[in-house]
Amino acid sequence: MVHLFNVAAALALMSSVSAQCGSGTPDATVTVRINTVFGSGSSFVAKKGSSTVYTGDYRTAIQRAVDSIASGQRVAVMASGSIGAGTITIQAGKTFEGCGTINAAINSGRGAIEVTNAANVKIPYLTMTGSVYFGLRFSGTTGLTLGDITFDLTAGMGIRFDRDRAANSNVKIGTVTCKRASSHCVETFNIDKLEIGSVIARNVGECGLLLQTVTNVKVGLVDGDNVAAGNGYATLRFANQAGKLNGGYATNIVVDKVKSRGGGRGVFCVSESGGVQIGSIDLANNGNNAILLENCYNVNIKGGTVNGGGEVRLAARTEFANSKDIAITAKIDGTTVRESPCTANKTKWTLTGNASKNICT
Numbered sequence: 290m291v292h293l294f295n296v297a298a299a300l301a302l303m304s305s306v307s308a309q310c311g312s313g314t315p316d317a318t319v320t321v322r323i324n325t326v327f328g329s330g331s332s333f334v335a336k337k338g339s340s341t342v343y344t345g346d347y348r349t350a351i352q353r354a355v356d357s358i359a360s361g362q363r364v365a366v367m368a369s370g371s372i373g374a375g376t377i378t379i380q381a382g383k384t385f386e387g388c389g390t391i392n393a394a395i396n397s398g399r400g401a402i403e404v405t406n407a408a409n410v411k412i413p414y415l416t417m418t419g420s421v422y423f424g425l426r427f428s429g430t431t432g433l434t435l436g437d438i439t440f441d442l443t444a445g446m447g448i449r450f451d452r453d454r455a456a457n458s459n460v461k462i463g464t465v466t467c468k469r470a471s472s473h474c475v476e477t478f479n480i481d482k483l484e485i486g487s488v489i490a491r492n493v494g495e496c497g498l499l500l501q502t503v504t505n506v507k508v509g510l511v512d513g514d515n516v517a518a519g520n521g522y523a524t525l526r527f528a529n530q531a532g533k534l535n536g537g538y539a540t541n542i543v544v545d546k547v548k549s550r551g552g553g554r555g556v557f558c559v560s561e562s563g564g565v566q567i568g569s570i571d572l573a574n575n576g577n578n579a580i581l582l583e584n585c586y587n588v589n590i591k592g593g594t595v596n597g598g599g600e601v602r603l604a605a606r607t608e609f610a611n612s613k614d615i616a617i618t619a620k621i622d623g624t625t626v627r628e629s630p631c632t633a634n635k636t637k638w639t640l641t642g643n644a645s646k647n648i649c650t
């Protein structure tokens with residue numbers, strides 16, 4: 290019995306290890322060599338198989354390791370270090386595992402890591418610290434897969450899909466965690482078919498997740514704590530025709546759950562976005578509107594709670610068509626609800642809770 294138990298435990302350990310960053314036999318690696326003989330300092334070694342392709346600074350070692358592998362192969366950055374104000378480029382079909390902590394400095398207008406006009410790049414693991422303009426920057430990707438991505442940034446944005454460059458399709462993202470970032474945790478433009486497991490934003494300056502000019506989106510959880518404090522951004526924001534599909538707003542952005550505590554806004558939809566269904570909200574003590582929908586079309590919040598914080602507001606600016614086809618079911622306590630102007634096609638309110646209401650019925 291004891292032996293069987295130990296075998297089972299060993300197998301369990303092996304299978305959990307095999308799912309870890311850098312496990313198995315990566316085609317290329319970046320490791321650190323501590324220079325003990327000549328005193329202080331360390332250098333980084335890029336290897337393809339057992340051949341050393343570069344020894345020297347961290348950024349160059351990473352880029353040389355990436356460049357050394359072919360499409361379909363994998364590089365594992367085992368060492369931690371600083372790439373400085375540089376950019377690492379990952380080409381089509383390559384898998385990049387950031388197992389150490391990659392520290393970065395601001396490279397103006399650029400990503401610390403970029404994928405541009407490339408298919409089937411995978412980044413299963415990444416931990417990034419420091420200050421960046423964009424941590425990860427993408428455009429023109431197809432079949433991009435991101436796994437478990439963690440940022441702790443003193444400045445900049447975690448992930449950015451560019452506005453003014455080629456569009457992306459079939460993007461899959463697992464869990465993005467931003468412990469800090471002065472801008473957004475994740476900002477998207479120009480994606481058709483996007484799946485996100487979770488965006489976890491803590492002490493983030495602007496948005497947790499900002500969806501813009503996207504279609505056919507599925508999101509599991511957006512969870513923000515102290516996001517967008519003191520400004521008009523939100524834990525979850527839709528803008529710039531997010532969800533506009535074939536000229537209409539059929540439901541094509543489905544978010545299972547949004548949780549937001551403190552910070553600025555909770556959920557914010559603006560500038561001709563819509564086609565949105567949110568399964569459940571859990572918003573409390575937001576410093577700005579718990580919910581603000583402004584010129585949005587077909588937005589359905591199916592349930593959940595708002596507890597205190599800023600007003601739940603349906604609004605419209607005159608520059609765009611009035612909001613329409615809105616449905617909100619929620620328990621709203623300790624704040625106010627206001628619909629002004631009345632939306633087109635009469636909002637379906639199903640409200641409980643003690644919030645005072647000034648809505649169109």
Ligand SMILES: *[C@@H]1O[C@H](CO)[C@@H](O)[C@H](O)[C@H]1NC(C)=O
Nearest residue numbers: 596621622623624642643644
């Ligand atoms: C509204 O409901 C909340 C949650 O039950 C409660 O804490 C709060 O005191 C209530 N406020 C009023 C004015 O009844």
Ligand SMILES: *[C@@H]1O[C@H](CO)[C@@H](O)[C@H](O)[C@H]1NC(C)=O
Nearest residue numbers: 586587612613614633634635
């Ligand atoms: C209002 O809703 C109806 C369906 O109930 C739809 O046919 C119509 O287009 C909507 N009107 C506007 C102005 O969106």
